[in-house]
Amino acid sequence: MPADAPGAGEPFLRIEGVSKVFGTFQAVKNVSLTVQKGEIFSLLGGSGCGKTTLLRMLAGFEEPTAGRIFLDGRDMAGVPPWSRPVHMMFQSYALFPHMTVEKNVAYGLKHEDMSAKDRADRVREMLDLVQLSQFAARKPHQISGGQRQRVALARALARQPKLLLLDEPLAALDKKLREHTQFELMSIQQRTGVTFIVVTHDQEEAMTLSDRIAVMDKGEVRQIGSPTEIYEFPNSRFVAGFIGSINTFDAIVTARDAGQLRLTLPALGAEVTARDVPHVTAGQSVTLAIRPEKIRISRDAPEGPNALRGSVKDLAYFGKDSLYRIALPSGTLVQAHAVNARRGDEGARVADWDDAVWLSFDPAAAIVLAE
Amino acid sequence: MTDRAPRTKYMDRRGWSDIIIGAPYIWLVVFFLLPFLIVVAMSVATKTPTAPPFSFGGDHPLINLDAYQRILTDDLYLRAFLTSLANAAISMVLCLLLGYPMALALTRMSRGWRNIMLMLVILPFWTSFLLRVYAWMGLMGRNSWFNVMLTDWWNFIVPVDWAVRSIPMMNSNFAVILVMVYTYLPFMILPLYASLERLDPTLDEAAMDLGSTPAQVFRDVTLPQSIPGIVAGGMLVFIPAAGELVIPTLVGNAADPMIGRVISDEFASARDWPMASAVAVALLVLMVIPTMIYTHFQGRAEGSK
Ligand SMILES: Nc1ncnc2c1ncn2[C@@H]1O[C@H](COP(=O)(O)OP(=O)(O)O)[C@@H](O)[C@H]1O
Ligand SMILES: [Mg+2]
Numbered sequence: 001m002p003a004d005a006p007g008a009g010e011p012f013l014r015i016e017g018v019s020k021v022f023g024t025f026q027a028v029k030n031v032s033l034t035v036q037k038g039e040i041f042s043l044l045g046g047s048g049c050g051k052t053t054l055l056r057m058l059a060g061f062e063e064p065t066a067g068r069i070f071l072d073g074r075d076m077a078g079v080p081p082w083s084r085p086v087h088m089m090f091q092s093y094a095l096f097p098h099m100t101v102e103k104n105v106a107y108g109l110k111h112e113d114m115s116a117k118d119r120a121d122r123v124r125e126m127l128d129l130v131q132l133s134q135f136a137a138r139k140p141h142q143i144s145g146g147q148r149q150r151v152a153l154a155r156a157l158a159r160q161p162k163l164l165l166l167d168e169p170l171a172a173l174d175k176k177l178r179e180h181t182q183f184e185l186m187s188i189q190q191r192t193g194v195t196f197i198v199v200t201h202d203q204e205e206a207m208t209l210s211d212r213i214a215v216m217d218k219g220e221v222r223q224i225g226s227p228t229e230i231y232e233f234p235n236s237r238f239v240a241g242f243i244g245s246i247n248t249f250d251a252i253v254t255a256r257d258a259g260q261l262r263l264t265l266p267a268l269g270a271e272v273t274a275r276d277v278p279h280v281t282a283g284q285s286v287t288l289a290i291r292p293e294k295i296r297i298s299r300d301a302p303e304g305p306n307a308l309r310g311s312v313k314d315l316a317y318f319g320k321d322s323l324y325r326i327a328l329p330s331g332t333l334v335q336a337h338a339v340n341a342r343r344g345d346e347g348a349r350v351a352d353w354d355d356a357v358w359l360s361f362d363p364a365a366a367i368v369l370a371e
Numbered sequence: 372m373t374d375r376a377p378r379t380k381y382m383d384r385r386g387w388s389d390i391i392i393g394a395p396y397i398w399l400v401v402f403f404l405l406p407f408l409i410v411v412a413m414s415v416a417t418k419t420p421t422a423p424p425f426s427f428g429g430d431h432p433l434i435n436l437d438a439y440q441r442i443l444t445d446d447l448y449l450r451a452f453l454t455s456l457a458n459a460a461i462s463m464v465l466c467l468l469l470g471y472p473m474a475l476a477l478t479r480m481s482r483g484w485r486n487i488m489l490m491l492v493i494l495p496f497w498t499s500f501l502l503r504v505y506a507w508m509g510l511m512g513r514n515s516w517f518n519v520m521l522t523d524w525w526n527f528i529v530p531v532d533w534a535v536r537s538i539p540m541m542n543s544n545f546a547v548i549l550v551m552v553y554t555y556l557p558f559m560i561l562p563l564y565a566s567l568e569r570l571d572p573t574l575d576e577a578a579m580d581l582g583s584t585p586a587q588v589f590r591d592v593t594l595p596q597s598i599p600g601i602v603a604g605g606m607l608v609f610i611p612a613a614g615e616l617v618i619p620t621l622v623g624n625a626a627d628p629m630i631g632r633v634i635s636d637e638f639a640s641a642r643d644w645p646m647a648s649a650v651a652v653a654l655l656v657l658m659v660i661p662t663m664i665y666t667h668f669q670g671r672a673e674g675s676k
Contacts, residue, residue, distance in 0.1 A: 059580055081579045094577035098595050107591070108581035159581065 010073050012037040012195055013058075013163060018067030020053050020219075027053045029219040030067070035163075035212075040189055040196045042206040044242075045216030051199040052091070054216075055165045058197065059088045072162060082111075087161040091168045093152040095140040101151050102127070102136040108159040126154040129188060146177045153185075157192060166198045170205060182208055203243050207231070215239050231291075236371045240289045247295075247334050251288040251368075253280050261368060263288055268330050273305040274366035287369040294365035295336040297324060297350045302360040310334065312355050322349065326359055334359060407655070414438055414648035424642045438649035448633065448650060452657070455630040458544060458619075459612035462551040466559040466608045467601065469552070474563035474600075475593070478570075489564070492557050500554070504621050507550050511540040511622070546622040547629070551612050558611075559604035566600025567593070602665060610658050630654055 011034035020028040028050040035041045043051045056062045058069060060081035069076040076084065087108070095104050106123045114122075127133045130150035135143055140151065149169065156164055169185065170178045186209060189196050200206050206213050207227040214224045215238075223230060223239045234240035237248060254271075255262040261274045265288065272288065280286060301307065313333060314325035317340075324336045336359060338350050351357045415438075417431035418424060427433055442448045473492075477485055495503060510517040518537050526534040540546050570593065578588045616631035623629065628636075630650060637647035 061576055061579075080584075081576070082582050082584050086580075088577075088580045090573055090577055092571070092573055094571065094573040096574060096578070096592060107578065111582035155581070 010070075011035060012039075012072060013197075014070040015054075015058075016068045016070070018054070018057060018064045018069060020050070020057060020062060021065045027219055028057070028064075031216075031219075031221050032067075033214055033221060033224055035195060035197065037195055038193050039211045040186070040198060040209055042198045042200055042210040042213045043216055044200055044203060044206040044213050046201055046242075049216045050219040051201075051216060052167055053219075055088065055167055055197065055199055058163070059086055059165055060084050085162040086165060087156040087159060087163075088165040089152050089156045089167065089169055091171065093140075093148050093172075095148060095151055095155070097140055099139075100136065101132060101138050101140070101143065104140065104151055105154045105158050107155060112159060122158060126158045129157070129191070130154045146173055146181065149173060149181065153188070157188075157194065160192075161194060163195045163197065166196060168199055168201070170200070171202070178205070185209065207243070215242060217242075234289070234367065234369070237287050237289070237369055240367060240369065244291065245335060246289050246291055246367075248287050248289045249332075251286050253282050253284045253286060256280065256282055260363060263368070268308070268328055268332055270308055270328075272366065273363045274368050275364045277368045277370065280368065280370050284370065287371070289367040289369060290361055290365060292323065292335040293337040294361055295334065296360050297326070297336050297338055298358050298360070299351065299355070300358065302358055304360055305363060306366070307358055307360045308334075310357060310359055312351050312353055312357060315349075315351075315353060324351065326357060410648045410651055413644050414652050416645045416648075418643050418645050423644065425644045435645070438643075438646045439653070441646065442649060442653055448630075451628050451630045451633045452653075454544070454627055455613045455615075455654075456657075458547055458551065458629060459609045459615075462548050462555060462612045463559075463605050463609045465548070465552045466556050467605065470556055470559035470563055470604065471601075474560050474567050477560075477564050478567045492560050495557065501617070503554070504550060504618060507546075507553065508541065508622055511546055511549075513537040513539075513541075541622060542624050544624060544627065547615075547619050547624075550618045550622055551615060554618065555608040555612055558607040562603035562607065563597065563600040566597045566603070570596055599669075602669075606662060610662075613658060614654055 013035040015031055015033050018028060018031045019026065031054060043054060045051055053062060057064050058076075060076070060079060063077075071084070071086065096107065099107070102123055105126050106119060109119045109122060112119070123136075124133065127136055130153055132143075132147060132150055132154065135147060140148055143151070149172070153166075153169070166185075170181055173181060182205060185196075185198075198206070198209055200209075207230075210227060212224060212226055213230050215222045215230060217238055223235045225233070230239060231243055234243065240246050240248065249265045250267060251263040251265050251272075253261055254264050256276060259276045261276050261280065263272050263274060263286070264270070265272065274288065296302065308328060310326035310328045312324055313327040316323045319340070321337055321339045324338065326334045326336060328334060340349070412427075413425060415434045415436060416425040416427050417435045417437075419426045419431075477488055477492075480488060509515055512518060514537070518540065522535060522537050525538060540549075574592050574596075575588050578592045579585070583591060613629075614631045615629060616635055619629040619632050620635070623632070625632075634647050634650050634654075637643045637650065641647075
C-alpha cells in the first residue's frame with residue numbers, strides 16, 4: 001500500500017534525535033524515526049508518553065530542545081506553523097464555532113492562490129469526500145461528534161498537505177462509530193495519497209490502521225515496526241505487554257544448540273525449548289513470553305518438546321473463542337485462547353472447569369526477551 | 372403530558388424559583404419603571420410657580436407637549452445631544468482601542484500575574500470617583516507638573532511660533548473625553564476579558580496550522596468571537612458616558628454642555644421640571660432603541676445557531 005518509491009534515498013520525513021524538555025520534565029527523549037511517503041504511521045503509547053508533544057513539534061507549535069526534523073529533505077527548524085506543508089487534526093477537532101462547516105473547510109484555502117470557483121470546487125470535493133455536503137451550511141454545534149470529526153479531517157485535507165498529523169482522531173467517538181471511521185480514514189488516505197501520522201493510545205486501532213507503528217513509553221520510542229512485527233516479534237517485555245495480552249515468565253538459558261535454546265523456568269519448575277535468538281548466552285536470565293492464542297490445550301499428553309500439566313481454573317466463553325486460565329502445579333496462572341471451531345453445547349469444549357489438561361506450544365511461538 | 376423531566380417532590384421547588392426569579396423584576400418595577408413613569412408624567416405637565424413646580428390641567432392642557440417641541444426646535448438641546456453622543460462615541464472607541472490589547476494581554480498571562488493585573492484594573496474603584504476627577508483637574512491645570520511637562524514637550528517638537536505658555540486642557544471637550552476614558556476603561560476591559568478568556572487557544576493554533584499568520588488569526592478567529600464582549604463593553608461605556616453629569620460639570624466647557632448638564636440645570640437652576648423630564652425621556656429613548664435592535668438581532672443569531 002505505501003507508495004514507497006523503491007530505492008528512494010531520502011525518506012519523506014526524518015526525525016533525528018529529537019528531544020523536548022518542559023522546565024525540568026523531559027517529555028520526548030531522543031526520538032529518531034523515518035516515515036515514507038504515503039504511509040500511515042502510528043505513534044502508540046499510554047497517556048502522557050509524549051505523543052502529542054512529538055506531533056506538535058512536527059506541526060511547528062513546539063521547537064525541539066534538541067534534534068532535527070527533515071520534511072521532504074528540508075530542515076524544519078525555525079519554520080513557523082503557518083508555512084509548513086503539514087496540517088494537523090486536533091484531538092478536540094478545534095473547529096471554528098463562528099463559521100459554517102463550509103467556511104471551516106474553506107479556511108485554509110484562502111491562503112492558496114486560486115480562483116473563487118476553484119476554491120468552491122475544492123470545498124465541495126472535500127465535503128463529498130467525507131460525505132457531509134448536505135451539512136455545508138450548519139455550524140459545528142449543529143452536527144454530531146462523528147460529523148465534526150469528518151469536518152476536521154476535510155479541513156485539514158483541503159489544502160492538500162504533504163503530511164497530515166492526526167491526534168487521537170477516533171478517541172472522542174463511540175465504539176461502533178470508531179470501527180467504521182477507522183476504515184473510512186484508511187480509504188480516504190488511500191484515495192488522497194497523503195502521508196498520515198496518527199497518534200493513538202489504542203493498540204487495536206494502531207494495528208488496524210497502520211503500515212508501521214512506533215511504540216512509545218515515557219517519551220522514548222521502544223520499537224518501530226509493522227503491526228505484525230510489533231505483535232509477533234516484540235523487542236521488550238514492555239512492548240510485548242502493551243500490545244495484546246501475553247504470558248511472561250522469568251527464565252534462565254541452560255543451553256544453546258542447533259538453532260534451539262533450552263530454558264528453565266524456576267517458578268514453574270519446568271524446562272522448555274524455544275527458537276534461538278541472537279545475543280544470548282548460556283546462564284543468562286531472560287524473559288519467556290507466549291501469546292495466549294499460541295498455546296494449545298489438550299486432554300491427552302501432546303507430542304513435542306514443550307508440554308506442561310495444569311488444571312482449568314477459569315474459563316470465559318466469548319462465542320467465537322474462549323479464554324482459559326490454567327493453573328500450573330506451581331500455582332502460576334497461564335492464559336490460553338482456544339477457538340471454538342466445533343458447534344455444540346458444553347460438551348464440545350476442549351476442557352471444562354477443574355479439568356486436568358495439557359498445555360503445549362511450538363518452540364517458534366515462544367518469544368525470548370533478553371532485555 | 373409534557374416532556375419535561377420528571378421531578379421528585381423534593382426537587383419540586385417551583386414556588387421558590389418563581390420568587391427568586393421574580394425578585395429582580397419587582398426591584399425593576401419599584402425602582403425603575405415607576406420612577407420612570409413619574410418622569411414621563413412630569414414631562415407632559417406644565418411648569419407653574421408652585422411647589423412642586425408643575426401642574427396638570429387647570430388653565431393648561433392635561434397633556435402639554437411643549438417641552439418635547441422645544442427639544443426639537445431649540446438647538447441648545449440638539450447641540451447638547453450631539454455633543455453627548457459624540458463624546459460618548461469617542462470615549463467608547465478610545466476605551467475599546469486601549470482596552471482590547473489590555474484584555475487580550477490579561478488572557479495570555481500566567482495565572483498569578485493575571486490576578487494581580489485584574490486587581491489593578493479594578494483598584495481605582497476603591498477611591499472616590501470625585502476624588503479621582505479632582506485629581507485630573509489638578510493634573511490638567513495650567514501650572515501642574517503634568518501640564519508643564521506636556522508644554523515643554525510640545526514646544527520642543529513644534530516650530531517656535533507655535534510655542535505656548537501652557538496647554539489649555541481644562542474646561543474643554545478634550546478634558547471631558549480624557550477623564551471619561553480614564554473612568555470607564557475598566558467597564559470595557561472586564562467584559563472584553565470575560566469573552567476573550569473563554570476562547571479556546573487551540574482554535575488559534577488550528578488557524579495558524581492552516582496557514583494564517585498571528586495577525587490573520589486575530590482577524591479571523593479572535594476578533595469575531597469577541598464581538599459579544601465588544602458590544603457589552605461598548606454599551607457599558609457609551610450609555611453612562613452619554614448621560615454623564617459630573618465629569619462635564621467639573622472639567623467640561625460650560626458653553627458646550629452635555630445633556631446630563633442640561634437636565635441638571637433645568638431641574639435645579641431653571642426649575643423647569645417638565646423640560647428636564649422631557650430631555651431625560653428623550654435621552655433614554657435614544658439609548659434604549661439601539662440596544663433593543665441589537666438584542667433583537669443577537670437573539671435571532673442565537674436562535675439560528
Ligand atoms: N506545554 C507544556 N508544559 C509542560 N509540560 C507539558 C507541556 N505539554 C506537555 N507536557 C507534559 O509532557 C508530557 C507528555 O504530554 P503529551 O505529549 O501531551 O502526552 P500524550 O499525548 O502522549 O498523552 C505530559 O506529562 C505533559 O504533562
Ligand atoms: Mg495527547
